[in-house]
Amino acid sequence: MDIATLERWSECEWMIAPQGKMRVPAIIYATESLIADMDEKVREQITNVAKLPGIIKAAYCMPDAHWGYGFPIGGVAAFDPAEGGIISAGGVGFDVSCGVRTLHTGLKVADVEAMKEQLADALFQAVPAGLGSRGKIHLDNEAMRAMLRGGARWAVEQGYGRQEDLEFVEEGGCMAGAEPGEVSEQALKRQQDEMGTLGSGNHYLEVQRIAEILDAETARAFGLERDEVVVSIHCGSRGLGHQIGTEYLKKMATTAAGHGIELPDRELACAPIFSEVGRSYLGAMRAAINCALANRQIITHLVRQAFASVFSSPELPLIYDVSHNTCKVEPHKVDGELQELYVHRKGATRAFGPGHPALPDVYQATGQPVIIGGTMGTASHILVGTNRGEALSFSSSCHGAGRSMSRHEALKHWQGRSLVDSLASQGILIRTRSYRGVAEEAPGAYKDVDAVAEAAHASGLSRRVAKLTPVICIKG
Amino acid sequence: MPAPATMENSRLQYWEHFAHGADIGVRGVAPSLAGAFEQAALALTAVVTEPAGLNHDELVEVACEAPDLELLLVDWLNALIYEMVTRRLVFRRFEVRLDGGQLRAMAWGQSIESPGIELAVEPKGATYTALHVGQRPDGHWVAQCVVDV
Numbered sequence: 118m119d120i121a122t123l124e125r126w127s128e129c130e131w132m133i134a135p136q137g138k139m140r141v142p143a144i145i146y147a148t149e150s151l152i153a154d155m156d157e158k159v160r161e162q163i164t165n166v167a168k169l170p171g172i173i174k175a176a177y178c179m180p181d182a183h184w185g186y187g188f189p190i191g192g193v194a195a196f197d198p199a200e201g202g203i204i205s206a207g208g209v210g211f212d213v214s215c216g217v218r219t220l221h222t223g224l225k226v227a228d229v230e231a232m233k234e235q236l237a238d239a240l241f242q243a244v245p246a247g248l249g250s251r252g253k254i255h256l257d258n259e260a261m262r263a264m265l266r267g268g269a270r271w272a273v274e275q276g277y278g279r280q281e282d283l284e285f286v287e288e289g290g291c292m293a294g295a296e297p298g299e300v301s302e303q304a305l306k307r308q309q310d311e312m313g314t315l316g317s318g319n320h321y322l323e324v325q326r327i328a329e330i331l332d333a334e335t336a337r338a339f340g341l342e343r344d345e346v347v348v349s350i351h352c353g354s355r356g357l358g359h360q361i362g363t364e365y366l367k368k369m370a371t372t373a374a375g376h377g378i379e380l381p382d383r384e385l386a387c388a389p390i391f392s393e394v395g396r397s398y399l400g401a402m403r404a405a406i407n408c409a410l411a412n413r414q415i416i417t418h419l420v421r422q423a424f425a426s427v428f429s430s431p432e433l434p435l436i437y438d439v440s441h442n443t444c445k446v447e448p449h450k451v452d453g454e455l456q457e458l459y460v461h462r463k464g465a466t467r468a469f470g471p472g473h474p475a476l477p478d479v480y481q482a483t484g485q486p487v488i489i490g491g492t493m494g495t496a497s498h499i500l501v502g503t504n505r506g507e508a509l510s511f512s513s514s515c516h517g518a519g520r521s522m523s524r525h526e527a528l529k530h531w532q533g534r535s536l537v538d539s540l541a542s543q544g545i546l547i548r549t550r551s552y553r554g555v556a557e558e559a560p561g562a563y564k565d566v567d568a569v570a571e572a573a574h575a576s577g578l579s580r581r582v583a584k585l586t587p588v589i590c591i592k593g
Numbered sequence: 594m595p596a597p598a599t600m601e602n603s604r605l606q607y608w609e610h611f612a613h614g615a616d617i618g619v620r621g622v623a624p625s626l627a628g629a630f631e632q633a634a635l636a637l638t639a640v641v642t643e644p645a646g647l648n649h650d651e652l653v654e655v656a657c658e659a660p661d662l663e664l665l666l667v668d669w670l671n672a673l674i675y676e677m678v679t680r681r682l683v684f685r686r687f688e689v690r691l692d693g694g695q696l697r698a699m700a701w702g703q704s705i706e707s708p709g710i711e712l713a714v715e716p717k718g719a720t721y722t723a724l725h726v727g728q729r730p731d732g733h734w735v736a737q738c739v740v741d742v
Binding site: 156158183184185186187190207210211212247248249303306307309316317318356359360362363366367370371382383384386519520523524525526550551552553554557593 | 610611612613614615616617618641659660664667668671674675678679681705706711712713714715717718719720721722724739741742
């Protein structure tokens with residue numbers, strides 16, 4: 118992206134002033150270097166978002182923004198129903214509530230190194246991953262609907278995990294307002310074999326070493342210590358979410374004109390929040406959020422079982438579970454007044470700061486953990502939400518490294534088998550059913566996650582706490 | 594690997610992938626519109642696994658309709674994704690018939706559990722990004738979009 122065309126507001130804050138049909142400015146949080154690497158499509162997409170009805174304050178890009186669908190991935194926008202605001206299936210995406218959950222292990226890296234091969238094999242056996250993998254849990258339609266209503270709470274009631282896990286999941290593990298009746302039979306059918314599965318593509322289960330502490334006080338509050346081992350699970354709502362995204366994108370695209378909405382990009386398919394299709398989508402999308410929360414809860418149970426088969430009595434308590442493809446109704450201050458806004462985060466993480474009532478007691482003083490996934494060869498980061506983030510981006514931060522190269526291009530540069538061997542020589546064990554999938558996910562195909570985390574920190578969206586490096590990665 | 598172009602009535606038909614930051618673009622090119630839809634479907638299969646060498650023992654019939662050709666392409670690819678996931682198949686051969694906004698097709702393929710198939714990544718859905726169905730100056734039809742994986 119040509120930086121000369123942006124107006125600089127601060128070290129990491131850049132503005133595109135409203136022009137043409139833009140109702141609000143577009144604001145990009147990134148360093149000069151990250152912006153220079155951003156595709157011009159990001160500008161096109163975020164300025165299109167700024168044209169949507171009822172948008173409040175600005176359309177935001179996070180430091181990891183890249184070319185997406187309608188919304189850039191790493192895009193945030195909030196809408197006011199009183200201003201004719203919309204809800205957009207394109208602003209949430211196919212993988213509704215894709216997110217990351219990180220668990221303590223109570224183990225040191227030396228403990229894990231001694232049993233690394235066995236642990237890698239146990240996790241690979243325990244957690245179905247990759248295209249075509251079948252979950253161990255099969256729900257009939259009635260149980261499916263209960264899961265869609267209850268989310269992670271339902272999963273705990275079924276014996277997957279512990280009650281105390283729920284305090285450390287957004288929405289207490291259960292998204293209110295889910296309407297299973299708005300979820301089609303096709304979506305239910307698509308989910309049948311997929312409960313408790315990781316999926317494929319950029320999804321992973323990773324055993325990580327806490328390599329660096331950057332904020333000692335907050336790290337203590339999060340229970341993080343150098344050389345401790347944690348486990349991160351990255352996946353979403355699987356086939357159910359994908360099918361909901363598919364169906365509602367079409368419904369919204371074909372009905373937008375009837376609502377008087379001019380779509381600058383068909384992928385920004387949207388509907389007035391209080392329209393029939395808007396309400397229907399909200400109910401279905403919330404059900405998909407619960408599916409994702411239940412899915413990560415079931416996988417947590419499977420991970421704990423795998424660890425227990427290798428180590429004695431590991432508890433693996435939950436640090437936090439964040440989602441990064443959602444639309445949530447949240448109170449935010451606009452011109453000094455609290456308003457209920459429909460906040461779309463597409464490849465962006467909610468990042469509540471200290472004192473937020475939605476946070477567990479233990480995180481009230483610090484703000485919530487913000488988990489930024491990196492690559493299987495580099496690093497991931499744990500940051501913390503800030504109060505400043507509320508004004509900057511409706512309390513939103515980035516979600517990952519973001520790709521710098523297409524999958525097509527990545528296959529020209531890397532071969533899966535040699536990449537696995539190369540990472541093994543660096544002490545990182547990969548387990549996968551797809552070498553081609555590994556090549557597409559090569560670390561070199563992603564942006565520098567350290568630079569993304571630093572930009573999030575410098576811009577005030579969230580603050581760095583700890584850096585994690587991979588030890589074992591189960592790839593889909 | 595993109596498919597080698599094949600000759601039909603002395604005109605080329607082929608599929609290919611094109612770059613998209615996070616995901617994969619699929620493109621079908623053929624002398625006929627239906628042929629372009631078939632080639633785009635092969636490009637979709639190639640997102641999952643190499644189409645050449647797949648058997649085509651299992652038959653699935655697909656029907657969809659949409660108000661315009663571009664939405665119809667997306668519907669067609671999404672219908673195939675649904676069948677792939679729920680029937681656990683990958684498709685190798687297609688026969689598409691188009692009538693206005695309606696598509697009727699037959700898709701032949703084999704089980705994803707067949708020995709020797711390496712599965713890469715699961716397509717989540719066909720998107721409206723880079724969506725285009727139209728005729729080139731040489732008369733060939735192009736059908737393309739980006740698939741979220």
